[in-house]
Amino acid sequence: MSNSIGIVLDKRRIKTNEKYPLKLRVRLDGNEVEMYSTIYDLSEEDYNKLSAPRISDSLKEIKQRIKEIETDSRKFISDYGDITFQEFERDFIKDNPHFKKRRTTTRPEASEEEEDWLNPYRKRFKILKEPHPGTDYISYTFQKYIKQLLAEGRIGSALNYQDAYYSLKRFRGNVQFETITVSYLHQYERMMIDIKGRSKTTVGIKLRSLRSVFNEAIEDKIIKGDKCYPFGKRKYKIPTSRNIKKALDISEVQSIYEFKPENEFDRKARDYWLFSYLCNGLNPKDFAYLKYRNIDEDYIIFTRAKTERETRNDPKLITAYITEDMHRIINEWGNKDRNPNSYIFPVLVPGEDLLKQHMRVCSLAKFICDGMKNVVKALGIKKKAGNAECRHTTATTLKRSGATTEFIQEILGHHNKNTTENYLDSFENDVKKQFAKKLTQFK
Template identity: 40%
Template structure:
């Protein structure tokens, strides 16, 4: 009696070619009459993790979940084999992939991180947040350089630690690592809300992987340096004159950034104050948007009178930088051009004054906060003025005290005679 050999199915780790993140692909192996064929299943593991998966005494949740997924692949293959009367590989492939292609495709697409990034990037661009979208583009480019066809299931604390190590070996800074991983964290949070991944799969946080913060570089001037800029003699109407005026306006108006200056409308201006919502936050935290109110001093009012346009209506722009009806892309281009203009000519002002710092528009904002801190203003007031939602963000803005101030405070340690 002729006995036909039965095809068998198994999940194996294909160790022939290691990936850049030290993982190997898992494959479905079908064996029939000593012939073996391998099929990708879209899961990659390191060799140590694979050994733990095979060791049934290891019962961590992560390992149990992997075993369940692998068991499902193998069970489907075995059921397909049973349904083929005269087995051959062509029949197996036609049946196996016909029955499960749509389901597998849908799951694979939902598990794929790149489409998740693409959807969110498109949303940001439609909202006019092109610069923020650019950060997400750079993030996924970096991650895909480390590992192609990245899936949510690939991103574990161990994976993130290896990515961090790889980034450092490639000469990147800790700050860059944080910059590219924060968007990934956002994508994970969206995926959890959409039910694509579970909270247990979330790789960030305490006892998991914590994104490095990097060292914040302080960008504040001393009050003496600000005074030099304030009294800088520039030819009226010159490029230096205009750049200096807008830098001072930012410094005096709560460190308002150039985009928000460009977007100011006459309806935002009261007699001695300006009220606005930061463009950076108006599309986030929508339930908790707090307007920023800055007092208009005589010098800041002078900038408005000197460089402001005609008050045609409450909705007309204060400064003739933007115009109604611009596309988000064109608005961004004009804001970037104006910011570069201020930075370029402010550096010439700084050089002329002997200020050995890159006095950009960021310095106006940080100097506003730091000068207030050194004057004794409560951090709560500074935080509210900057429009921050938490004190930690404000603290990152603040530079330390000047040396003279430190000396004065230190004297109090020996101030025994009151």
């Protein structure tokens, strides 16, 4: 078989802006030819400049992109073997961000068994429809790993991996693992921070997902780690940035506690926030999943959903004393059906699938944040008082009251003490300031 591939300027039909489309010209088996329109258009003058030693930055970018298109398409056809245009369009051109949409062959349907269990997720997880030019393209392992997360019921993690994939796809497309070099990652980081205005924390989340996908591909023998793994010592280091939450001081908590919201929305959100604060800094997911069976006389005993998998063989139970205020909040806002299997609060609906449960938890978190914005604004408090600040405030208040790190680790449900110590670091500066003043208290 004799195949040839190249980018050409199709001058058969000029556009209104006096530009022509750049197309990928593919010849298969020595005689058949097809043209595929890329997303790039150039004037004849600019097209001729591509081979010049000095060109503008915008032309350099297009030159690099079309070079990548040619390289990727050649490798794809070579790896595929005996390929037809129909197969090339279906598996390489379709949904490739560098090409304009065109009518292509429908991808084979999934098996009935796969179709059944994935059906509830298809609308929310568009990655399940992603085509794969080859198994060594990132879409293949991202999709495979996301299916695994969905099968395990880890909806939040699956959404994070999907977000990471589409962030990378918007940057350079669905590329092969070997394309992702140290330089690629540095360019992605600069694009996210300098152009998109994203934080280092966001970049870290996306690239930790990518690193896990690399490890999966190595485990599946799709790639060889020693040849193209870009992470690690003397390679690319994923950025870290501690997102410090401003804990409320006890006087601000008192103001929130004593505040009388005028509407039911803010009153309910404030009470949910107070319950979480009093219940060991409970996060929204654990709040939503609390059932009456978790109540044992004067205590609520539960395990954190976030660490359930890691502690399955040695479950870490969290115990919170039910204060008088917590009893009031349960009586006012809780479900009246106190069957042991009933949820304490009317957030989740029994029998709903995991995706719907996840969305309800997200709605709960937003509900509390929105209500608390109104509360702190009315009180003149300048700090945020969302769900993360609630948990941080619980830990801060206990620390300033003399609680040990070990005690705080236990009530927060941290599996590792280092996590708690890192968590506590951010609110020690004011204490240092107070003690610094004592050094010259004689003044």
